[in-house]
Amino acid sequence: MTLSPLLIIMIGVIGLLGAGFYGLLVSRNLIKIVVALQVLVKAALVGLIAAGNYNGQINLAQSLALTVIIADTIVAVMGIALGVQIRRHMGTLDVRELSKLKG
């Protein structure tokens, strides 16, 4: 099996996805969780662009990617803002201690 550029990029995407999910699974700090989420979305972006390039619709892929970047920025901003408020009210960023909504 030859290593085509697409394959190399896809391996990178899967690696990034894995890193992002790993971060989501193990980190307890809310800031770290937001960072892991960012890594995850960036992996998806790279995958999107690579897929668009592969089937010749790079324009579509780029505009989608731009949309995702904007949505993703909002998610990051909201996540960090929530983190700041949580830190202020609860004095901690450890998600294990933030289980007040537990049923």
Place this chain on the structure above:
Amino acid sequence: MLKLFLLLTIGLPWLGAACIWLIGDRRPRLLHAFAVAFSAAAGLSALAMLPYASEEIAISLPLGGIFGNFSLVADGLGILIAAIASVIGCLAIIFATDYMKHAHQLARFYALVLFFIGTMSGLGLSGSLLLTFFLWEITAFCSYALISFHNDDPKAVAGGIKALIMTQVGGVGLLAGALLAYAYLGDYAISTFLAQAGTLPPGVLAVIGFSFLLAAAAKSAQVPLHSWLPDAMEAPTPVTALIHAATMVNAGVYLLARFYPAFAEIPGWSTTVMIVGALTALLAGLMAVAAGDIKRVLAYSTISQLGYMVYAVGCGAIFASQFHLLSHAIFKALLFLAAGAIITAIDTRDLQKMGGLGKKMPFVRLAFIIGSLGLVGLPIANGFFSKELILEKGLESGPLALYLVMLAGAGITALYTLRLNWLIFAGEPRGPEPQHDGLPAMRVSLGILALGTLTSWLLAGGLGNMFAGTLPFHHIEAETTLTVAEHIFSAPATWVAMAVILLSGALWFGRAKLAPLGRIFEPILVHDFGFEWLQTQISRLVRGSAALLQHTQTGQVNWNVAGILLGLLAVLILLARGISS
């Protein structure tokens, strides 16, 4: 016109519920006025539908996909249910303006009651199996929320949850039947199902028939799924009169009557229905004799009367069962509301603390006695005609043994009704002085219902006509009221039943001699023949599994992410396998 009235009957109470919810608790007078206005308007529009009854689909809302078409059909059965729900709903709300005068959170109360009235009308008028299921579940939810209305009382909360769980058992049956029918016929329309039921494989039809029977038994509190109804008596009394006597508990009988033509051919189905009905009528009647709480006696008597209706459906006497449903809705609502007036006047439900109330509360006594006449089935009250019709059909087309059971049930009905009246109104006062003889709004409701109890049997001819004209699958013959009455008075079954009723009335006066016998049976009756245990186990099982599942709700982000990942993985694997095969 029909479309407009249909939408008004269902939509007005829902709109009223939304308005009342938005007004909130700050203006109680406005709440009372709104609730009465909306429910009265809904009642009028339900009555206005009567001349337009037809078997055609009136409104169809195509949802597409597996939801099919949600349709509304204003045929005889449907209009009957809608009219009972909205008219008695209106009277219960008028009663509640006095009964709930000093209660907190009135907005929640009225919003739920109105929401229930609209849903119940919709349930009757629905022409789609799936829509029927959805509305069926909403009525169960309203019933639960209103039983637990006083949510600081642990008994009320427990009763509500028990009712919810037990009726869900039935809901599962209804959903299973509806989905099975859809799988084989590709359509949820009830008319399609009734027309093509014969083309289904017999085994499948039997499964559908028995799961609908399960649904009906749970909803209509039939043995062995009945004990949620006595526990539902913690609800405010107008709610009990409306939901747990006049409407929601009838939904099961309605379901059986609606689908009777499809299931009548299933071997053993009719017999099972008859046995369930007869057992319920007998056992619940016996339990009513021993109950010591005015509302519980009435609850057991409701169960027992529902048994009569189920038995009638089993005999194929659809008209008789629906006629008794109408009579029962009126006289039992009257009895419950009168009981509510007594409860507010002396602030207790314990029969041992009543007695001698007749002199202080002549109006309520009159209303209660008229209701009792209906319940026992003495001539001039509506219960006489409908019950005798059922007994007569039972003698004609059912096994003799079950007929004798029903006859004994009629005698027991007379016995516990006499006991109830005696303990409340006769003898020396054993408790507090009554504060009033029915407040003004209470008297309005009681008066109208008492009048209804004495006269609603005149509707027999019209009801039969409407059924004959709009239910093509049921093959009901129309008879005029006069013929029905003649028929009943000339039938020997009627006079046998009268003799049994008189005999059991005599039993009450010989009660001193029968006391030792009573002491032997009392423990069994009070403990509900052991059914209570069964239902507590079911209830405990459901709660236990819910508590177990609760552990998966850790509230921790990491676990949730893991869950999402696993779910994604499962979907991917499924997709990959689907593509490769």
